Amino acid sequence: MNLPLSPDRLWDNLMALARIGATPGGGNNRPALSALDSQARHQLVAWGREAGLTLKVDRFGNMALRREGRDPTRPPVLVGSHLDTQPTGGKFDGPYGVLAGLEILRALHEAGTVTEAPIVLVNWTSEEGCRFSPSMIGAAAAMGVITPEQALNAPALDDAERLGDALTQQGWAGTDDLGLLGAAAYFEAHIEQGPILEAEGFDIGVVTGGFATERALVTVIGKDGHAGSTPMPMRQDALLAAAEMAVAAERILLARAPEGRFTVCRFLVTPGADGVVSGEARMAMDFRHPETAVLEALWAEADAAFAEIALRRRVQVAREAYWRFPRVAFNPALAERLRVAARRHGVSQRDILSGAGHDAYHAAARMPAVMLFIPCHGGVSHHPSESISREWAEQGLRVLADAVVETANAKV
Ligand code: GLV
Ligand code: MN
Numbered sequence: 001m002n003l004p005l006s007p008d009r010l011w012d013n014l015m016a017l018a019r020i021g022a023t024p025g026g027g028n029n030r031p032a033l034s035a036l037d038s039q040a041r042h043q044l045v046a047w048g049r050e051a052g053l054t055l056k057v058d059r060f061g062n063m064a065l066r067r068e069g070r071d072p073t074r075p076p077v078l079v080g081s082h083l084d085t086q087p088t089g090g091k092f093d094g095p096y097g098v099l100a101g102l103e104i105l106r107a108l109h110e111a112g113t114v115t116e117a118p119i120v121l122v123n124w125t126s127e128e129g130c131r132f133s134p135s136m137i138g139a140a141a142a143m144g145v146i147t148p149e150q151a152l153n154a155p156a157l158d159d160a161e162r163l164g165d166a167l168t169q170q171g172w173a174g175t176d177d178l179g180l181l182g183a184a185a186y187f188e189a190h191i192e193q194g195p196i197l198e199a200e201g202f203d204i205g206v207v208t209g210g211f212a213t214e215r216a217l218v219t220v221i222g223k224d225g226h227a228g229s230t231p232m233p234m235r236q237d238a239l240l241a242a243a244e245m246a247v248a249a250e251r252i253l254l255a256r257a258p259e260g261r262f263t264v265c266r267f268l269v270t271p272g273a274d275g276v277v278s279g280e281a282r283m284a285m286d287f288r289h290p291e292t293a294v295l296e297a298l299w300a301e302a303d304a305a306f307a308e309i310a311l312r313r314r315v316q317v318a319r320e321a322y323w324r325f326p327r328v329a330f331n332p333a334l335a336e337r338l339r340v341a342a343r344r345h346g347v348s349q350r351d352i353l354s355g356a357g358h359d360a361y362h363a364a365a366r367m368p369a370v371m372l373f374i375p376c377h378g379g380v381s382h383h384p385s386e387s388i389s390r391e392w393a394e395q396g397l398r399v400l401a402d403a404v405v406e407t408a409n410a411k412v
């Protein structure tokens with residue numbers, strides 16, 4: 001296909017967006033629905049308007065920028081990702097997928113090419129989960145995976161505010177029905193965020209699915225005490241019990257190396273005061289494995305280890321899962337479309353599974369969906385030094401463009 005795609009313009013847009021919320025190490029800090037996220041959204045709207053796109057915003061702040069098809073009644077083809085970042089995020093996690101989609105629509109606009117089905121560029125609200133919990137709220141709400149109330153009441157990590165309040169404050173509480181649930185397909189391009197493609201010398205990854213994931217809050221209750229005068233055997237130290245549980249969980253996941261992934265994302269201690277034995281500790285624990293049944297077995301093993309530690313250390317432990325999904329499978333026909341496009345462009349490829357969560361997982365629950373990965377240097381992501389080459393950005397763009405436009409022109 002001969003669309004006048006401009007990889008240089010895509011790159012310039014990525015760099016321009018990265019100036020919004022730039023951090024000293026070359027990264028980005030643009031939490032969901034912050035003033036900076038809002039600024040990035042307005043920039044996207046401005047670029048979209050230049051490309052003749054029309055904007056709709058739903059009550060969750062999800063943005064849909066639409067290019068009409070020859071048959072406006074046909075279900076649209078969606079392409080998108082997210083503009084929010086982690087506090088120590090890089091320039092590409094999220095924006096690459098949004099701006100690659102924008103470049104496709106801009107090229108269609110400039111070529112005067114009308115696809116059969118409409119194409120809608122989507123920026124999902126609050127993918128990262130670092131300001132409001134859990135991750136991927138906008139996509140989950142739009143796809144009906146969580147209720148509107150759950151989405152709007154999603155708490156900030158410090159529990160000081162709700163997602164719905166931030167939407168109103170920043171002016172992104174829309175009223176439109178984006179009609180995304182009935183869409184024909186969803187495409188998301190993203191950086192791999194891992195080391196495989198670069199290490200093995202592949203230009204793109206065709207993402208066939210994603211790891212099963214479960215994040216839970218583990219709460220350990222002991223008893224506050226004096227750091228100096230409480231004899232060691234009398235203590236009910238929640239922090240030390242939690243620390244031992246974290247190390248036990250790590251050991252359990254390491255036994256399933258290399259697929260098992262374990263993270264304590266947050267560790268909160270109460271009262272957290274000098275001179276006091278901690279009476280309460282809470283950990284956001286994140287377990288991942290490609291197989292859902294293995295993930296469940298790993299948690300069962302961890303629960304048993306936590307119970308043993310709690311008994312021995314005379315504390316109580318409770319665990320509440322708040323973010324989970326089974327192994328995700330993307331659409332084989334759309335994956336094949338990406339492979340064929342890659343071959344056409346002489347771009348090397350391999351199939352790959354995603355360890356990271358993505359908005360595409362929620363879309364995949366409702367429609368044919370697929371992802372395309374481009375490599376990133378050293379597999380580094382969620383770090384300011386996250387980086388890609390211009391060539392990788394271009395190859396991903398060309399393959400994505402073919403697959404999106406073909407899907408929008410496919411016979412129904
Ligand atoms: C979300 O993006 C995650 O994988 O943690
Ligand atoms: Mn991302």
Ligand code: MN
Pocket residue numbers: 086093128382
């Ligand atoms: Mn991320």
